[in-house]
Amino acid sequence: xxxxxxxxxxxxxxxxxxxxxxxxxxxxxxxxxxxxxxxxxxxxxxxxxxxxxxxxxxxxxxxxxxxxxxxxxxxxxxxxxxxxxxxxxxxxxxxxxxxxxxxxxxxxxxxxxxxxxxxxxxxxxxxxxxxxxxxxxxxxxxxxxxxxxxxxxxxxxxxxxxxxxxxxxxxxxxxxxxxxxxxxxxxxxxxxxxxxxxxxxxxxxxxxxxxxxxxxxxxxxxxxxxxxxxxxxxxxxxxxxxxxxxxxxxxxxxxxxxxxxxxxxxxxxxxxxxxxxxxxxxxxxx
Amino acid sequence: xxxxxxxxxxxxxxxxxxxxxxxxxxxxxxxxxxxxxxxxxxxxxxxxxxxxxxxxxxxxxxxxxxxxxxxxxxxxxxxxxxxxxxxxxxxxxxxxxxxxxxxxxxxxxxxxxxxxxxxxxxxxxxxxxxxxxxxxxxxxxxxxxxxxxxxxxxxxxxxxxxxxxxxxxxxxxxxxxxxxxxxxxxxxxxxxxxxxxxxxxxxxxxxxxxxxxxxxxxxxxxxxxxxxxxxxxxxxxxxxx
Numbered sequence: 001x002x003x004x005x006x007x008x009x010x011x012x013x014x015x016x017x018x019x020x021x022x023x024x025x026x027x028x029x030x031x032x033x034x035x036x037x038x039x040x041x042x043x044x045x046x047x048x049x050x051x052x053x054x055x056x057x058x059x060x061x062x063x064x065x066x067x068x069x070x071x072x073x074x075x076x077x078x079x080x081x082x083x084x085x086x087x088x089x090x091x092x093x094x095x096x097x098x099x100x101x102x103x104x105x106x107x108x109x110x111x112x113x114x115x116x117x118x119x120x121x122x123x124x125x126x127x128x129x130x131x132x133x134x135x136x137x138x139x140x141x142x143x144x145x146x147x148x149x150x151x152x153x154x155x156x157x158x159x160x161x162x163x164x165x166x167x168x169x170x171x172x173x174x175x176x177x178x179x180x181x182x183x184x185x186x187x188x189x190x191x192x193x194x195x196x197x198x199x200x201x202x203x204x205x206x207x208x209x210x211x212x213x214x215x216x217x218x219x220x221x222x223x224x225x226x227x228x229x230x231x232x233x234x235x236x237x238x239x240x241x242x243x244x245x246x247x248x249x250x251x252x253x254x255x256x257x258x259x260x261x262x263x264x265x266x267x268x269x270x271x272x273x274x275x276x277x278x279x280x281x282x283x284x285x286x
Numbered sequence: 287x288x289x290x291x292x293x294x295x296x297x298x299x300x301x302x303x304x305x306x307x308x309x310x311x312x313x314x315x316x317x318x319x320x321x322x323x324x325x326x327x328x329x330x331x332x333x334x335x336x337x338x339x340x341x342x343x344x345x346x347x348x349x350x351x352x353x354x355x356x357x358x359x360x361x362x363x364x365x366x367x368x369x370x371x372x373x374x375x376x377x378x379x380x381x382x383x384x385x386x387x388x389x390x391x392x393x394x395x396x397x398x399x400x401x402x403x404x405x406x407x408x409x410x411x412x413x414x415x416x417x418x419x420x421x422x423x424x425x426x427x428x429x430x431x432x433x434x435x436x437x438x439x440x441x442x443x444x445x446x447x448x449x450x451x452x453x454x455x456x457x458x459x460x461x462x463x464x465x466x467x468x469x470x471x472x473x474x475x476x477x478x479x480x481x482x483x484x485x486x487x488x489x490x491x492x493x494x495x496x497x498x499x500x501x502x503x504x505x506x507x508x509x510x511x512x513x514x515x516x517x518x519x520x521x522x523x524x525x526x527x
Contacts, residue, residue, distance in 0.1 A: 169368035
């Protein structure tokens, strides 16, 4: 068992070391903004032709759009499965969620592309691949993660607590939303972070639904966009100079950093919830 | 499974249900506040009447709308029933929030207590169970920091804060040590002057010590009703069980 843990840790350490050694030397303003002035680029005062800043902003917008589409339905479905669904509906929905979880991401991308073709031929001739379509397909991809994490977090709430709340006169909805859900926040946040991570890193879906090599900063939900995973893939597939290769490694390091920040943010949210809801000063702050 | 149960619980008394495991004591207790309905597959036939002196309420909805007997007794909603009938469980089940919130949350959500009164009601409830002096400086700390006995008293305070008329206690001292158990027992004796207490106990000694009325449950029926003045010894009681 110890050897397995060491093996996993070793792989992670190798990956991080590899990315740091290759990507860190490439980190400079040129990597992010090319020849454009950084402040002008950030404020949108000047167009951005080079660098990975557009891809970084595109990724952030993609995560935000995906989470906006998936958070409520995903958590809501998880709550329904855990607390309200009859056994028959539970079985049907769980099967559907499992099927969705098993769908390959390239198939999801193909679905999105086919949807656009259908819309162009029927209701929306101007329809095109865009940020919204990519976010929609990614939201389908990450829904099972959110649903399952929410359901499991709620099912982990001790029965005795729910029974105690019942005996005090709490209604079903009060038990779910005022007692069980606050207790399940940790699990739900973990699910949301996993979902965010997946939507930040998936390439196959966005390749077919709106990501391009050069689109500048994201201008709207209905426009093409750049994203870090696609930039890495495209650069690695077509690089001709060492600088281009370094750009890819720099982008990979940035993506890893983004994932790390999301995990830290999740931990912070969990600790904050622990403090304000449970009245317990988290041990890391004692 | 319970059957052929007809029993009266007197006001401002401690009635104790004793019997072997699986004899139906807890099921009978839970039928009073309809908590059996939280368990899948449970059905209840018959009726439980709850008399507050001036009014008599039927606790279970009667499927027969034309039942004149039922119509004489105002049906009591589930929330109102559970406000008037508090419950304490075998294992302390404090909410994973602060001591203060454990009591304030039900007061606000179910008791509809005005915000200005919540603090005072929390203090009164904690004083009633003898916890106030012990934890008044750590009300906003997690309830899980309390000892088992303190947690059980907090659960009692939480129920008492809603000002019930009846207290249902399902082996309230089963998970506590001797000293904590004694503390709870003394508390129950003092509370019996104001509340109607119905408790389940596995300890015949405790039942003799606390119960003004002891009911022996056997295989889903109440086979013996004993008054305190009958003064059965523990061995005689054990023979009945």
